[in-house]
Amino acid sequence: MKSKINSESDIAKTLEIDQPPGHGKRLKRWFTISLLVVATVIAAMIVWRTVDKSNTMQFKIQEVQRGNLIVIVTATGTLQPTNKVDVGSELSGIIKSVEADYNDRVKVGQVLARLDTSKLEAQVTQSKAALESAKAKVLQAQATVSETRSKLAQLQRVWELSNKKVPSQSELDAAEAAFERAKADEASVKAAVSQAQATLEAIETDLSKTVIRSPINGIVLNRSVEPGQTVAASFQAPVLFTLAEDLTQMELHVNVDEADIGKVHEGQKATFSVAAYPNRTFEARITQARYGSSTTSGVVTYETVLKVNNSDLSLRPGMTATADITVKKVENAILVPSAALRFTPPVQEEKKPSTSLVGSLLPRPPSSASKQGEDATANKKQQRVWTLKDGQLSAIPVTVGSTDGIMTEVVTGDIKHGMALVVDTISVGK
DSSP states (O other): OHHHHHHHHHHHHHTTTTOOTTHHHHHHHHHHHHHHHHHHHHHHHHHHHHHHHHEEEEEEEEEOEEEEEEEEEEEEEEEEESSEEEEEOSSOEEEEEEOOOTTOEEOTTOEEEEEOOHHHHHHHHHHHHHHHHHHHHHHHHHHHHHHHHHHHHHHHHHHHHTTSOSSOHHHHHHHHHHHHHHHHHHHHHHHHHHHHHHHHHHHHHHHHTTEEEOSSSEEEEEEOOOTTOEEOOSSSOOEEEEEESOTTEEEEEEEEETTTGGGOOTTOEEEEEETTOTTOOEEEEEEEEEEEEEEETTEEEEEEEEEEEOTTOOOOTTOEEEEEEEEEEEEEEEEEEHHHHHOOOOOOOOOOOOOSHHHHHSOOOOOTHHHHHHHHHHTTTSOEEEEEETTEEEEEEEEEEEEOSSEEEEEEESOOTTOEEEEEEEEEEO
């Protein structure tokens, strides 16, 4: 009986029989609110799509030019004299005087500095005395030789007159031995004389080296010694002066990157600038492109030497210079902006009609945009530029040649002077 009553109650609820007053009004109110929410969402989607369509894409263009193209390689380095000499001292001692200063012009043989010679002068006197003593010993040895020679001759004469009876054979042998020893002593003291003479000459040579002289005609770049300073030349000669032979002709040593060294050759012209003269350009010419490499922080460079005319002496050794080496000149060529070669058309999504709100909110399957991206990747190595035809992008295949980074030479391709090429995109919201 209870189940029958419950079934009838459920049917009544479904058919809204015996419902309390006002219940239908509440249902209508909720239904109306739901319709308003759905209408609001649809309006928002329509507005969003309208705004999205209102965004248009504009392109920045630049015209093709005809003219000359100069390809340069940029490198930095320092200025150096053509012949720089470090003047040092072979001797240790105290600097007695300094007779040359910075920027002084010196000639070959001119005195730059002097060392204290007191000790060497004493050694010279000592060596002279030793030489005189050795010479005296030579005279003494020569006298001994004469004495033993006379004594031996006398014994030999007596031996012959006595019919070889006196003196005895042992006495003759002793006399001959004494004579030979005397000659040996003479030879020894003569050698001592030569040794003493060589010692004296060596000390006199050292004495002459106490005067530091200029080996070249030039100018003093650096002086690293003062009067009274002690010079110690134990393992290597200390540098006292640095001289430059001729500052009117200088060299610029630059480091060329390994990517550019294949374009650099002897005889090429270059221009460079220094910080001391920012508004002035100096000319140079490559005289040597060295094969030896140097690596700094993982960057491989090759030293290249440029000859510089410095007749006005405005350039100084050690200045840092930035050189532009002209490696190639192209005349009367079709030139396109390098930015046009780097331009990539924007990928536009393929639009599909959507008939429902649910369809616009749900994710869509991949469109052909990904295929366009794959095609662009596949043709990445192909050089091409883009132009506008009837408001649409059109690709033009080209073969490029030299470039200076801003403009690029076109060797082959349907490119004409004055043609407008797309170099960039500009998004504009209306």
